[in-house]
Amino acid sequence: MSWDEFIVTGDPFILAAQISIVITTIVIVFGLTYFKKWGYLWNEWITTVDHRKIGIMYIIAAILMLFRGGVDALMMRTQLATPNMQFLDAQNYNEIFTTHGTIMIIFMAMPFLIGLMNVAVPLQIGARDLAFPFLNSLSFWTFFMGAMLFNLSFVIGGSPDAGWSAYMPLASNDLSPGPGQNFYLLGLQLSGIGTLATGINFIVTILRMRTKGMTLMRMPMFTWTALITSVIIIFAFPILTVALAMQTFDRLWDTAFFTLQDGGMPMLWANLFWLWGHPEVYIVILPAFGIFSEIISTFARKRLFGYTAMVISIVAISGLSFVVWVHHFFTMGAGAMVNSVFSITTMAIAVPTGVKIFNWLATLHKGKIRFSVPMIWTLGFIPNFTIGGVTGVMLAMAAADYQYHNTYFLVSHFHYVLIAGTVFSCFAGLIYWYPKMFGHKLNERIGRWVFWIFMIGFNITFFPQYFLGLDGMPRRVYTYIPEEGWFSLNFISTIGAFMMGIGFALLIYNIYYSFRYEQRETTGDSWNGRTLEWSTSSAIPPHYNFAKLPKVSGQDAFWEMKQLGEDTNEIKQYEKIHMPNNSANPFVMSVFLFIASFELVFPMVDYCDFRVDWNTCMYDSKVVY
């Protein structure tokens, strides 16, 4: 393989990206050296095992990925704005929708929520850190390296182009030649290690490290959802690990798990992918529900209505999430019996979700509502998410799904649940816990603008897509002709997409603006909160979180303390605290994992060309591009 196959060439966008990557790298290296920040970066961030700092790094990485996935989205919407648009070609379009989907789910939604879990969960249960701080750092770095490996495909080797679901045989060597798909497989595999470890970490933390009196049924709702999410993670991710390994073997070493010939079964990939993929949907929505529950209860100044029903419904969702996967491929050709069963299980999931919606509404009922920014995101979530939910029930009907399948109706549905659910919750959670992370709030006035621009833009983007779908516009097409009559709705949709882009940019500006001008918090209780994270001695908790571990006597522990007039930070006697040391090992291990994965991306045979003197090549040259 020669260098011009290694580095992607010949496309102005990618050339621009390559140049900007080089320039950004130089600027960062120069800046760090000039301001003498290398030590700070290494000691305070890269080697840290502090849950809050790791959480912040997760969130920063997720916002970077949100930017990248968002740019992908804007490019797609530009291409689809008018018929016969010449902005992107088919190959670029395929690559972009693949990376958009993968990045938004794996490298944006999950790390964002895991970041918020990292920040809030130990504080909420009155713990000083996670159960395994070292493992937590390793989780972050494997995720980060996986994300970087995946993003590298854009400039080195070429991006994957078989869709984020990477169906076989489309993703096989025959139909997706080149290393692009290998980047997908190895990048997901690498970051999957981190996710799995996070799942274990949170389960042990929540089951083992709760403070005195914090029984399971007194835990804040966000902690409950973090627990159940972790359970889903440790049961669902092994399926992905195995499926990815099998596809990697198919591509690199000519096995025949998912091939068309030699007894392989391409549909098994779809089956295994969605066996993980559907629980994955709940991995990114349950913590969102938890965040909204916290915010509604705080800003309605009421205890969460139907706490027990909420817990039962998230547990029910975790079980049901594993028995609905076939609804992603109703049209595959399984019999009426199979489709009917999965149709019913899918509709059944709407029941616990509906229970939650009504619980939130009942919590709002007669509450003294404050319309702060986290709260308006939450109030925006309820109707928008419900639109996504009811169209989901429409899609759940197997017979009707033959009409909706693979159209923009579906695209619109999952964006309505993922954006109105997950993305709104990420923003709401970020704003809600922002003072815990950085010691000041985000500006409220700009925050309102962000909400309205983003929320209206979101509806302008995706509402027309329902009708495009009903009109028969298929997803994943890179262009269409004027006669098909999809122009006006597509154009409206593109306008909305750019509004969302502006909203996002304004959010980033708000972070900068608030850093400069926003008032610093003086107490740990920024929002008149109800749960333990607000009871810490200062806005940014000390690295040991609590000098004295709080004692809990009921739900909404901190609220109760405030009612009784207890001062949580009054300490008569200090006890010894044991905290973990920083460690460079997770970072170094992840770097080596990154290098190993990168080598696997380019099949062995091609390495022989790089290393001139290596006469004894281990493998016959079967895979040749």
Next chain:
Amino acid sequence: MAEKSMSKSHFPWKHIFGYIMSIVLTAVALLIALYSNFAVRTIVILIFSLAFVQAALQLLMFMHMTESSNGKIQAGSMLFAAFIAIVVALGSYWVLEFGIHLNHHE
């Protein structure tokens, strides 16, 4: 029956019971495999069922699954794991059965 005697004496009734049951279950499986005249399919089903019974027995009798302070959580997670395993294995088979069928006829 084992639990009552447990609380009174220190004699490990549970372990003895589990040990004897394990021997019995293994012997039954062996007898079925070697000396019965059932169809192969039936034999396989019987052996697998006996194996699962024995696995459960060992978890309860020897591994103290339900005894520690978080025994409920342990038992719950084991049951959930079993549920997921069954869903993944049997579910996949059931869903893809038509495909296997197709391949055989081609």
